[in-house]
Amino acid sequence: MSLQTAVQDISRALTPGHPNWPGDAPFSVTPAARIETGDSVNTGVLSTSTHTGTHVDAPWHYSDGGSRLESVPLEVYVGPCLVLDVRGHNPVGPEVLDGLEGLPERLLLYTGQPAHWENFPEDFAALTPDFVRRAAGLGVRLVGTDCPSVDPLTSKTLEGHAAFWETGMYILEGLNLSATAPGHYGLVCLPMPLVGVDGAPARAVLLPQDQPVQQDQPGRERT
Ligand SMILES: N[C@@H](CC(=O)c1ccccc1NC=O)C(=O)O
Numbered sequence: 001m002s003l004q005t006a007v008q009d010i011s012r013a014l015t016p017g018h019p020n021w022p023g024d025a026p027f028s029v030t031p032a033a034r035i036e037t038g039d040s041v042n043t044g045v046l047s048t049s050t051h052t053g054t055h056v057d058a059p060w061h062y063s064d065g066g067s068r069l070e071s072v073p074l075e076v077y078v079g080p081c082l083v084l085d086v087r088g089h090n091p092v093g094p095e096v097l098d099g100l101e102g103l104p105e106r107l108l109l110y111t112g113q114p115a116h117w118e119n120f121p122e123d124f125a126a127l128t129p130d131f132v133r134r135a136a137g138l139g140v141r142l143v144g145t146d147c148p149s150v151d152p153l154t155s156k157t158l159e160g161h162a163a164f165w166e167t168g169m170y171i172l173e174g175l176n177l178s179a180t181a182p183g184h185y186g187l188v189c190l191p192m193p194l195v196g197v198d199g200a201p202a203r204a205v206l207l208p209q210d211q212p213v214q215q216d217q218p219g220r221e222r223t
């Protein structure tokens, strides 16, 4: 048996030119020090919106009364999760939860977004407030989507976000689920540890669920 745990990266790669939400600050990593030009090291200067690529929304993003990122417990983002294929549902309504019971606290939705966004995806599948309320009623605490937002691009009222605020659930956006089989996993999603912010880019990975704990077995050599 391999001692290595399979780790599936479901974060969106942030390549130069990664498209941003229309009107938002562009993503860039600008070269600073360079060994080839005489510096001791290579370094870069990162400039990004807090809502670039795979990222979490702190409740303060959508309500002035909401918590900032440092007050959201990491437990929200780490633990058992279910990946659902909801392609064909636009917007995603409560019907995608029909017949599901015993849900884990984290639900990730694959709406069909590709691994890489050449241009910003303007026509994506938002979540209806009724979906959000039904998920909350089933004990879900975090909903992740492969779309850039849980509300449509042109929404000014952000009813989807408001339903998360109402129900106390949390939001993870911009996942890359294009290579993930639907099913149960362990989610580890760690937002950048920025303080006082409305959200932050995150690295999100899936681990196989029920991965046996790897223990040294008495009388056996480790390989
Ligand atoms: N709701 C989107 C972001 C968003 O709405 C947004 C991001 C940057 C600049 C303006 C935005 N919305 C304006 O209505 C998100 O949560 O990532």
Ligand SMILES: [Zn+2]
Pocket: 051, 055, 056, 057, 148, 149, 173, 199
């Ligand atoms: Zn966001």
Ligand SMILES: [Zn+2]
Pocket: 057, 148, 149, 150, 161, 171, 173
């Ligand atoms: Zn959002």
